[in-house]
Amino acid sequence: xxxxFDGLADNxxxxxxxxxxxxxxxxxxxxxxxxxxxxxxxxxxxxxxLISKDCLEKSKPTCLALKASQNRQKxxxxxxxxxxxxxxxxxxxxxxxxxxxxxxxGTNAFCRFSDGSILSLDGLWHx
Amino acid sequence: MALVIFLLTFNVxxxxxxxxxxxxxxxxxxxxxxxxxxxxxxxxxMQHNLGLPKSPSYMQMSITHSGQAGNNNTxxxxxxxxxxxxxxxxxxxxxxxxxxxxxSGFCDYDQxxxxxxxxxxxxxxxxxxxxxxxxxLDQKESGIKALKDQLNNPETRAEAERRLAYFFATPDSGCxxxxxxxxxxxxxxxxxxxxxxxxxxxxxxPQKAAARRLLDSAFESNGQPKPEALSYHQEFLKANFDFEQxxxxxxxxxxxxxxxxxxxxEDLFTxxxxxKKNFATNSIPGTNNNVYVSDWRAYAxxxxxxxxxxxxxxxxxxxxxxxxxxxxxxxxxxxxxxxMDSLRRIANNQLDPQVAVVNIISPACATQMGxxxxxxxxxxxxxxxxxxxxxxxxxxTTIEEICQGRAVGISICxxxxxxxxxxxxxxxxxxxxxxADHGRHAVTLIGYRPGPNGKRQFLIQNSxxxxxxxxxxxxxxxxxxxxxxxxxxxxxxxIASPTGRFWVDEDLLFNNTYQLSTYRP
Numbered sequence: 001x002x003x004x005f006d007g008l009a010d011n012x013x014x015x016x017x018x019x020x021x022x023x024x025x026x027x028x029x030x031x032x033x034x035x036x037x038x039x040x041x042x043x044x045x046x047x048x049x050l051i052s053k054d055c056l057e058k059s060k061p062t063c064l065a066l067k068a069s070q071n072r073q074k075x076x077x078x079x080x081x082x083x084x085x086x087x088x089x090x091x092x093x094x095x096x097x098x099x100x101x102x103x104x105x106g107t108n109a110f111c112r113f114s115d116g117s118i119l120s121l122d123g124l125w126h127x
Numbered sequence: 128m129a130l131v132i133f134l135l136t137f138n139v140x141x142x143x144x145x146x147x148x149x150x151x152x153x154x155x156x157x158x159x160x161x162x163x164x165x166x167x168x169x170x171x172x173m174q175h176n177l178g179l180p181k182s183p184s185y186m187q188m189s190i191t192h193s194g195q196a197g198n199n200n201t202x203x204x205x206x207x208x209x210x211x212x213x214x215x216x217x218x219x220x221x222x223x224x225x226x227x228x229x230x231s232g233f234c235d236y237d238q239x240x241x242x243x244x245x246x247x248x249x250x251x252x253x254x255x256x257x258x259x260x261x262x263x264l265d266q267k268e269s270g271i272k273a274l275k276d277q278l279n280n281p282e283t284r285a286e287a288e289r290r291l292a293y294f295f296a297t298p299d300s301g302c303x304x305x306x307x308x309x310x311x312x313x314x315x316x317x318x319x320x321x322x323x324x325x326x327x328x329x330x331x332x333p334q335k336a337a338a339r340r341l342l343d344s345a346f347e348s349n350g351q352p353k354p355e356a357l358s359y360h361q362e363f364l365k366a367n368f369d370f371e372q373x374x375x376x377x378x379x380x381x382x383x384x385x386x387x388x389x390x391x392x393e394d395l396f397t398x399x400x401x402x403k404k405n406f407a408t409n410s411i412p413g414t415n416n417n418v419y420v421s422d423w424r425a426y427a428x429x430x431x432x433x434x435x436x437x438x439x440x441x442x443x444x445x446x447x448x449x450x451x452x453x454x455x456x457x458x459x460x461x462x463x464x465x466x467m468d469s470l471r472r473i474a475n476n477q478l479d480p481q482v483a484v485v486n487i488i489s490p491a492c493a494t495q496m497g498x499x500x501x502x503x504x505x506x507x508x509x510x511x512x513x514x515x516x517x518x519x520x521x522x523x524t525t526i527e528e529i530c531q532g533r534a535v536g537i538s539i540c541x542x543x544x545x546x547x548x549x550x551x552x553x554x555x556x557x558x559x560x561x562x563a564d565h566g567r568h569a570v571t572l573i574g575y576r577p578g579p580n581g582k583r584q585f586l587i588q589n590s591x592x593x594x595x596x597x598x599x600x601x602x603x604x605x606x607x608x609x610x611x612x613x614x615x616x617x618x619x620x621x622i623a624s625p626t627g628r629f630w631v632d633e634d635l636l637f638n639n640t641y642q643l644s645t646y647r648p
Contacts, residue, residue, distance in 0.1 A: 047617075050593065050624070076566075077544075077568055080161070080164055081162065081541075081569055081590065083158060083160060083592070086159045090160070097160070099157065105154040107592065108155075108157045120594070121591070122593070122595075122598075122599065125599065126600060126603070127545035127599055
């Protein structure tokens with residue numbers, strides 16, 4: 001399901017669909033930055049998370065972020081509606097969380113491992 | 128038949144609203160482990176409903192709300208339709224946050240420091256700092272101690288000051304060293320004050336005489352330095368490798384270092400000038416020890432060892448250079464400065480929690496808050512949902528609000544996020560009154576549309592970044608029993624990625640909602 005479009009009725013959406021898809025495709029892979037530093041990220045193979053791009057290179061089979069995404073831990077929501085992946089990153093992997101911002105102004109939290117690889121928090125846990 | 132039911136239902140609830148309505152998409156944020164869901168929601172509904180061009184800072188809202196938690200009756204009790212006493216606490220108090228933001232003001236997301244603390248130190252995050260701040264407000268004494276320890280930690284403070292100094296000393300900042308004459312004039316004016324202090328008691332008469340000679344030889348009657356003194360001071364600066372540059376950059380960057388280095392420089396030049404003018408001095412003018420060694424490093428240690436050691440360290444540290452193999456951006460070092468400033472402000476204002484709250488926030492943010500305080504109505508309507516009939520009215524209210532272009536905040540029990548079948552946990556399965564349930568969460572409703580089986584679906588914007596809770600099962604797919612009830616919004620492409628927004632069947636949603644918050648400016 002593609003992005004819903006703001007305030008348009010269904011028939012208007014259909015007419016605008018090509019333009020919508022064009023606009024969405026141009027921002028689907030927004031640039032991510034941590035502070036001022038641009039980071040290269042890619043979708044996890046199953047599409048359920050974001051991961052350091054170079055983790056998916058065959059030359060890096062020991063990428064910690066990739067390993068973590070293949071060994072998700074059980075977690076749950078904490079007081080105040082915390083992201084369940086946050087506790088897994090810190091308490092289980094003993095890693096740190098960094099916040100990245102995309103060029104739309106949105107943010108996503110990533111777990112940064114000791115080898116420098118990063119994984120979005122949703123790749124760390126399951127219910 | 129389903130279509131008829133749907134049309135009848137829709138017509139009863141809203142005669143003029145379209146069948147589908149979504150508000151403008153605003154950025155999705157990730158609160159990490161901060162526990163700011165109510166603030167995330169409050170910030171989002173305020174931005175929507177006020178038409179703000181920028182996202183309010185949910186972190187600032189959370190801090191401000193936490194600071195007032197002791198004054199708000201955030202715990203409240205009610206009796207449910209089964210006669211059991213229930214209590215709400217621990218988060219999801221959306222309207223409390225909105226009310227506080229309306230009264231105290233709020234700042235924009237980009238005005239609140241520490242947004243990217245993680246960039247400064249990979250082992251830290253917003254969560255560790257914000258939780259520390261919030262806990263400090265709840266546990267002032269222990270929190271003060273913890274923050275003071277951090278402030279007084281030599282490594283932390285030194286690192287922050289080092290980064291600040293490098294910021295001013297990096298090529299990006301231009302290493303703005305003023306002309307030598309300017310530096311010398313400024314230094315001589317300080318020396319004049321220092322020498323004049325020996326003219327008054329409790330200086331001895333010899334000390335006063337020596338000070339008089341220093342002043343008369345170096346300054347005109349109008350107080351300006353004589354040309355000879357001015358030029359000789361510049362020679363003095365040049366005589367030390369990069370001394371003038373280091374002196375200036377440190378003075379620009381560190382007020383404490385200014386005093387230290389300035390005192391050392393004054394001390395040193397006093398001896399230089401005294402020697403040039405053929406009267407002996409040491410660190411105290413007018414003493415009988417006439418031996419003066421031009422290399423002050425050999426002589427001065429007997430007089431002011433701490434200052435000399437500090438001066439040696441200062442001269443040994445590379446300035447106007449970026450450390451080898453490391454790039455420090457002004458953004459990063461600016462954050463370090465904000466951190467130290469705020470911690471210092473907190474430690475200095477520990478007796479007044481209100482002041483402490485304001486001082487946690489960056490000056491720019493506090494300024495914006497002050498400009499916006501009481502600008503907006505604090506009319507945030509809490510509608511407690513404690514029965515099935517109220518759930519119906521909640522749906523109607525939500526549709527009407529979104530139809531009018533306003534987002535709605537809801538407090539939910541997240542059990543239905545993880546259940547593989549539809550559940551009803553309107554009270555978060557809380558069988559023990561007074562005990563918080565960890566499933567409490569606040570999210571924002573920003574749209575609705577027709578769903579399967581003649582029912583409506585509502586669009587939720589969460590605060591966990593680009594994720595969808597219904598895909599967080601072991602199998603990472605939506606459970607079969609929920610296939611027609613929930614849908615994760617995803618980006619288009621070969622591999623669809625969640626956007627952080629998702630559709631939920633109306634009954635599933637409101638059977639797990641215990642509070643609805645509307646904000647009408």
